[in-house]
Amino acid sequence: MNAKLLTRLSVFAVAGVLVAGCASQQGTNTAVGTGVGAATGAGLGAIFGGGKGAAIGAGVGAAVGGVTGYNWQAIKSKISGASAGTGTQVTEQQDGSLKVNIPNSISFDTNSYAIKPSFTPVLNEVSQTLVQHPELIAQVVGHTDSTGQPAYNQTLSQNRAQSVSSYLAAHGVAAQRLSAEGLGQNQPIADNNTEAGRAQNRRVEIYLRATAQPGQVK
Template sequence: MYTITTRLSRGLTVSALAAAMAVAGCANMSETQSDSAKGAGIGALGGAILGGLTGGSKGATQGAVIGAGAGALGGYIWSTRMQEQKKAMEQATQGTGIGVSQTADNRLKLDVPADAGFATGRSAVNPTLARVLSQFATTLQSNQVTTVAIIGHTDSTGSDAVNNPLSFDRANATRDYLVSRGVSPARFTTDGRGSREPIADNGTAQGRAANRRVEIYVAEPAQTAAR
């Protein structure tokens, strides 16, 4: 069990989060239950701090309760189907350099380095990525309430006139391959960010390689899953 005490700038002391964080730390939870509980704890923390700053200790307590609810519900859920999809994609991407993770807002993320998916300056899906996407399409079909956002990025080499359309083209090529494997086009959104959102230093070859990427996000909306 965790007890969190936060001293605010007004000299107020808040101890409103023990219950929410205790739930997040309890044993014998499934991974899905634990993820939802952690969301409640994080939401409670933010709510308590904000409430304390604006309404004293009473505001902190109320903020913790509201924040816990928002953190547990969120915009997306991490269901058993999402967890199964993550495990399947971890197996499918072994040795490819493609990363698979769960984001803080309960989306499944595939991080595809350009070197693992596309030839330099090209947008055609290469055979390695094609194999992964074929398996990915199968997992998408097993959970058809999910939506998919695909975002392309480039390094800073070259001009925006080249990088911006290339990032779009790679995102769209990824979508088109999945559609060709039977996934409904209505489930996708695509975007290209060019070189505007680097995750590493473009001043090094290693950093530029990290920045050349396609990110795929799978989300299961909470309101859809509740129906």
């Protein structure tokens, strides 16, 4: 094994250690995310492009890491405040996104994809957040319980996700920053054999993701 290959493997090993050390912490600090990204990028760059490749890889990795380390605290607090008492849950995810989980009890009537008035305060806050933060995009995902035919549930979940996406678009969010997907009954989070479980499975999730840090042009 020659010296150049040993050097490359050493850089990659260091990058791996840095990633492992930071991966357990949800990225709420841009510096942490940037460091992890830079380390990963440097390791890959060293393997495939030598010293110059390490420098380039570190730069690319830092940009990705910075997005992973997006600071959601203020946005999370605002959405949580607007949805207080509704059963909506706002949580940071391991992939760096912010998930807004809205229960069906406030969002849609049975077999309907018309947005209920009790849903609008949450959606208004999400739309305002997206308008104020052009570096963010939103993915809307609809879910149902297992009652009824799978094909019907799939269509209903898609229509509900699209209703939410259309609402956000009508409140100033550019359509290209939005996506809608229905997953029907395919991703339960609770037992469909109980009413309480089915109620949890009937939900809409909105994932907010950063494509850049605040103030950056993307």
